[in-house]
Amino acid sequence: MKKIFMLTVVMVLMAIVTAAQAEVKAGSFSVTPFIGGYIFEGNENLKDSYTVGLRAGYNFTKYFGVEGFFNYIPTEIQNVPDEPWQNVYGYGVEGILHLMPEGRIVPFLAIGIGGIHYSYPEEYRTNKFAVDYGAGLKIFITDDIALRADVRHVIPFNERYNDLLVTFGICFSFGGERKQMASARVEEPAVEKEAVATAPEPAVAKVEEQPAPKAAEIKVEEHAAPQETVVPPKVEEPVAPVPAPVPTPAPVPAVTESPAPISGDQDKTKPAPEEDVQNLINKWLASWQSGDMQTYRSCYMPDFQSKGMDLNAWITYKTNVRQRSKDINIRIENLKISADEKTSLATAIFTQYYSSSVLNDTVKKSLSLKKIDEGWKIYRETIVPHE
Numbered sequence: 001m002k003k004i005f006m007l008t009v010v011m012v013l014m015a016i017v018t019a020a021q022a023e024v025k026a027g028s029f030s031v032t033p034f035i036g037g038y039i040f041e042g043n044e045n046l047k048d049s050y051t052v053g054l055r056a057g058y059n060f061t062k063y064f065g066v067e068g069f070f071n072y073i074p075t076e077i078q079n080v081p082d083e084p085w086q087n088v089y090g091y092g093v094e095g096i097l098h099l100m101p102e103g104r105i106v107p108f109l110a111i112g113i114g115g116i117h118y119s120y121p122e123e124y125r126t127n128k129f130a131v132d133y134g135a136g137l138k139i140f141i142t143d144d145i146a147l148r149a150d151v152r153h154v155i156p157f158n159e160r161y162n163d164l165l166v167t168f169g170i171c172f173s174f175g176g177e178r179k180q181m182a183s184a185r186v187e188e189p190a191v192e193k194e195a196v197a198t199a200p201e202p203a204v205a206k207v208e209e210q211p212a213p214k215a216a217e218i219k220v221e222e223h224a225a226p227q228e229t230v231v232p233p234k235v236e237e238p239v240a241p242v243p244a245p246v247p248t249p250a251p252v253p254a255v256t257e258s259p260a261p262i263s264g265d266q267d268k269t270k271p272a273p274e275e276d277v278q279n280l281i282n283k284w285l286a287s288w289q290s291g292d293m294q295t296y297r298s299c300y301m302p303d304f305q306s307k308g309m310d311l312n313a314w315i316t317y318k319t320n321v322r323q324r325s326k327d328i329n330i331r332i333e334n335l336k337i338s339a340d341e342k343t344s345l346a347t348a349i350f351t352q353y354y355s356s357s358v359l360n361d362t363v364k365k366s367l368s369l370k371k372i373d374e375g376w377k378i379y380r381e382t383i384v385p386h387e
Helices: 002-015 180-193 203-209 214-222 272-290 293-298 311-324
Strands: 028-039 049-059 064-076 085-098 105-118 126-140 145-156 163-175 300-305 329-340 345-355 360-372 375-384
Touching (some): 028 064, 028 145, 049 085, 049 163, 064 105, 085 126, 105 145, 126 163, 272 293, 272 329, 272 360, 272 375, 293 311, 300 311
Parallel strands (some): 300 375
Antiparallel strands (some): 028 049, 028 163, 049 064, 064 085, 085 105, 105 126, 126 145, 145 163, 345 360, 360 375
16 A cells, blocks of 8 residues: 555656646657666565666657566565575566656656566566556756656566556657757748848838939939939938929820830830839838738738738738747848839839848849739739849
8 A cells, every 4th residue: 555655646746747848759769778676565575676677669749659668676585495586577568648748847657568577596487467557757958868767556467466666767869850949940931031021221221321222223224314303202302393293193205225114115204103113112121120010911912912822811921920030130132123104014123131030041032013093012922033
C-alpha cells in the first residue's frame, strides 16, 4: 500500500506542473540512459537494489509516443543459505502520453507490457510476464536535452508481486518538427516576397524632397515643354498661377517624343494623369505602412485579382502578413509611370526595398491601374522577373 500511495502522490504532483514553451516535437526520436532503484515486494525474497538501463522512443505526435526499455538489477536472494547473488533483467515497451507537451517542463503518463528475466543461479532461473504503469517528468534544459524522472508500478505475473521502479536520466531528442513559428518564418518570405509592401516614408517624400527621382525624371522628360507645370503642382509651388493648367479637365494634345507612355506616337497628355497615379501610390504605401487596412482596400478595384485571390482574400492575406510581421520598412525607387487618360489605363513599375522582422528583400514590381469615377484604382499587382 505504501508503494501505491507513493506512486499516486508523484503522479498528482506531476499533473499540476505548468509549462512555458513547446518542447516535445512530433516525429522525434529519443534516447534516455538512466540509473535508479528497484524495490521488490517483501514476500518476493529479493533484496532491493540499484538499477541501470536505457530507454529509446519515438513520438508519433507531440502528445503520443512509444518507448522500449531495458534495465539491469543486481540483487541477492534472501532467506536461503549464503544469500547468493541473482541478476535480474527487465524489458518491455510502453505507451507515453505527454500531458502538457508545449512546455519546458513536461509531465507524462506511461503504461506498458514486457517481461522480467531472473538469471543466475541456475536453480532460480525463470522468466515472468510483467505489466507496468506510472508517470514521469521531463525538464528541458535545451531544445533537445532534458532531465528526466520516472516512477513505475511493476507487476510480475505467475505469482503476482508489486514492485516499484524509480529512475533518473538524461533524455536526448533527435529530429522531429520544429515549432510552428519557425516554419512560418520559412513560408512567410515566399509569400511576402510577392506581397505589396509599404514604406515608412514612401515615394511622396522621394518625389517632393528630391527634384530628380527616377520616376520624376521620366515625367520631366515626357513633358519637357511645360517643365514648370510638373514640379510646382506637388507641394513646392502652392501658388495658383503655375498649377493652373494642371486641373484643366480637357486634355491639350501635343506631340511627345517620350517613350515612357503606353504609346510613343499618341498625342501628349497633361501631366495630371501621372500625378494622379503618383498620389494613389502614395496613399497605397502610406495606408499599408500605418496599418489602415480600410484605406488600403480603397486603393484597389472591386474586381482586383492577384495570385489567384480576389479582393476579399487579398485583404485578409495582407492583414495576416501585417500581424505576423514587425518593424515593416519599405522604400521604392526607379518609379516609372505611364498613363493614358483616353483608355483610362496606367502602369507603374518600380524597385521595392522591403524589410521586416521576418524578411529582407528587393523586387521589381508592376501595378496595373484603371480609372473609374472615384479615380485611379489598382486592378493587378505582379512581380517583374529579373532580366
